[in-house]
Amino acid sequence: MDETVAEFIKRTILKIPMTEMMTILKAWDFLPENQLQTVNFRQRKESLVQDLVLLCESKRASLRDAALLDIIYTQFHQHQKVWDVFQMSKEPGEDVDLFDMERFKSSFEKILRRALKNVTVSFRDAEENAVWIRIAWGTQYRKPNQYKPVYVVYYSQTPYAFTSFCHLKSNTPLLSQALTVASNHHKIVKMDLRSRYLDSLKAIVFKQYNQKFETHNSTMPLQETLELDMHMDSRIIHENKIEKERVQRVTQETFGDYPQPRLEFAQYKLETKFRSDFHGGILAERKEPLRCLIKFSSPHLLEALKSLAPAGIADAPLSPLLTCIPNKGMNYFKIRDK
Amino acid sequence: MDPYDTPESTPRHGASSRLKGYFIGATPLRKRLESVRKQASFVPTPPRRKIPQCSQLQEDNDPQKFAFLLHKQWTLYSLTPLYKFSYTNLKEYSRLLSAFIAAEKQKGLAVEVGEDFNIKVTFSTLLGMKGTQRDPEAFLVQILSKSQLPSENRGQKVLWTGWFCCVFGDSLLETVPEDFTCVPLFLANGAETNTAIVGTWFQETFDCHFSSLAINAFNLSWMAAMWTACKMDQYMATTEFLWSVPCSPQSLDISYAIHPEDAKALWDSVHKTPGEVTQEEVDLFMDCLYSHFHRHFKIHLSATRLVRVSTSVASAHTDGKIKVSLNISS
Numbered sequence: 001m002d003e004t005v006a007e008f009i010k011r012t013i014l015k016i017p018m019t020e021m022m023t024i025l026k027a028w029d030f031l032p033e034n035q036l037q038t039v040n041f042r043q044r045k046e047s048l049v050q051d052l053v054l055l056c057e058s059k060r061a062s063l064r065d066a067a068l069l070d071i072i073y074t075q076f077h078q079h080q081k082v083w084d085v086f087q088m089s090k091e092p093g094e095d096v097d098l099f100d101m102e103r104f105k106s107s108f109e110k111i112l113r114r115a116l117k118n119v120t121v122s123f124r125d126a127e128e129n130a131v132w133i134r135i136a137w138g139t140q141y142r143k144p145n146q147y148k149p150v151y152v153v154y155y156s157q158t159p160y161a162f163t164s165f166c167h168l169k170s171n172t173p174l175l176s177q178a179l180t181v182a183s184n185h186h187k188i189v190k191m192d193l194r195s196r197y198l199d200s201l202k203a204i205v206f207k208q209y210n211q212k213f214e215t216h217n218s219t220m221p222l223q224e225t226l227e228l229d230m231h232m233d234s235r236i237i238h239e240n241k242i243e244k245e246r247v248q249r250v251t252q253e254t255f256g257d258y259p260q261p262r263l264e265f266a267q268y269k270l271e272t273k274f275r276s277d278f279h280g281g282i283l284a285e286r287k288e289p290l291r292c293l294i295k296f297s298s299p300h301l302l303e304a305l306k307s308l309a310p311a312g313i314a315d316a317p318l319s320p321l322l323t324c325i326p327n328k329g330m331n332y333f334k335i336r337d338k
Numbered sequence: 339m340d341p342y343d344t345p346e347s348t349p350r351h352g353a354s355s356r357l358k359g360y361f362i363g364a365t366p367l368r369k370r371l372e373s374v375r376k377q378a379s380f381v382p383t384p385p386r387r388k389i390p391q392c393s394q395l396q397e398d399n400d401p402q403k404f405a406f407l408l409h410k411q412w413t414l415y416s417l418t419p420l421y422k423f424s425y426t427n428l429k430e431y432s433r434l435l436s437a438f439i440a441a442e443k444q445k446g447l448a449v450e451v452g453e454d455f456n457i458k459v460t461f462s463t464l465l466g467m468k469g470t471q472r473d474p475e476a477f478l479v480q481i482l483s484k485s486q487l488p489s490e491n492r493g494q495k496v497l498w499t500g501w502f503c504c505v506f507g508d509s510l511l512e513t514v515p516e517d518f519t520c521v522p523l524f525l526a527n528g529a530e531t532n533t534a535i536v537g538t539w540f541q542e543t544f545d546c547h548f549s550s551l552a553i554n555a556f557n558l559s560w561m562a563a564m565w566t567a568c569k570m571d572q573y574m575a576t577t578e579f580l581w582s583v584p585c586s587p588q589s590l591d592i593s594y595a596i597h598p599e600d601a602k603a604l605w606d607s608v609h610k611t612p613g614e615v616t617q618e619e620v621d622l623f624m625d626c627l628y629s630h631f632h633r634h635f636k637i638h639l640s641a642t643r644l645v646r647v648s649t650s651v652a653s654a655h656t657d658g659k660i661k662v663s664l665n666i667s668s
Contacts, residue, residue, distance in 0.1 A: 268634075270634065272630075274630055279626055282622075286603060290596060290630060291596065291597035291600055292594065293576070293596075294593065294595070296592055297590070298588050298591065303587070303588050304583070304590040307586065307588070313637060313641045318637075319637075322635060
């Protein structure tokens, strides 16, 4: 086994948390069950890794096997990457031919190899007719760097592909081209949507988020809470009850009853004039707009935005600039005066 | 309304438990304390602040001397007056503090891997870092590491810097008794373990008390307005505000960056009184920013917590951290 491959396998296994070790190794399916039984999984991690690497050596693991392990690790740790979304389109009137996964894979790899001699391409099929592609980039003279790969998750029955953030921006055009041509599309466009949560991106882009789930709701609808309290003492009334109910209703209409897809941020580049009814005269003569960059960040942005109006921090309905995020499938915006 | 209703600050992480006690709690003086490096000081917030035409700082001909203060993040503390501190004993203090630090480090109290135990402490005065003649001189304490290798002959790396100052402290100085030196503002840059050790030594030697200085939203708005008001030939950085929204269960941060020329234009449109900055102007400036934001997003920023302001001149964070980026020499 090549030394670089051994090192690569070692480093990949080292990344795996002990709690997931068995699961991931089983998913990899390279080391058979009976061999795994012989390994002492209770020892210190470094020693365990050494034993596993020796086993891989004895089975002559190749770069291909190592790359597959890397894909599986990444599939378990999707949130460690930031994912962009690409949307492809066909020429209008083009025939919709049947998609052939094997043909796609070989075509994709061929296109990359034609352009770059040194590149490692690996595939792993996934559910929903999706395929995970791992690409390690090299250059004309240098072998591929296995430690900075790019991942592409392509849903073959849709025009969408998700790619992990790539430091080497120079390879993006090539990647886009390979994707487009291999999948028989004509054009590819990068959407203004980015997140760590692949599931959420899928939900937004495939419009799957507005399904009603049977979730246990820890927050009771406002009416019920109000009524309960009122039974205590009829002299206690809720101020602004009507307004609160209206806010609740409007928020529900805008955001729906379902759990929101998970995004970490939304960014708005504003170039709009300052206009205010209360501050007439301020910047009245200035023709130029105010150039602002506004960024909202949260562990779960849409849920946070949903809670603003009921908390009294925002008006209801919330601005369409914010509520359109899942519908438009964007979290990067450029806003100008019309 | 007392604008100084700042909440009790939490103990610094990293300070050992024995020292934690020193860093909690408010002193009566702290409530009246805050010296903004550049211009006005504040004592119960005046409704207007005069922009001083000429300060001691500006009379100093050597801006290079203060260059080391720039581009570093300083953590702020307020300090009660020092008992029997003398500017003539600085060499002695250097010696004593050096020994104290060495002793503390050998106790295993604050050990950093690979740290050189050969350290040197220097005390020096910072002439000119004051507002009026009455203000006591500012002074600087530095912990330097002495390189053990002869080849690195000039290897004196600055490990930690702290300086003490009093700028426009007139009202404070009136109440300070004899034998006390009043340098209420302490700024530290470097490892927190070192800050804790130096703090302990000062507290034991001069019977004083440090407490973390938080900067509340009200003061941050003043800083933002005053720094935006500075006339600049060239803007190095965008003007940025950061708000933290108290919503649950998820936290939300809103960052609002505005092109510095546009911020200045807004300020100029708001500013009416030459030579002074008034409360109304600061409020109006912030209000305009809030209203522009509300127009687009329907969110009331005034209901959230201002946590950080950053301009080309300087930036400040509510946890009591500031950084000065530009030396206004004109």
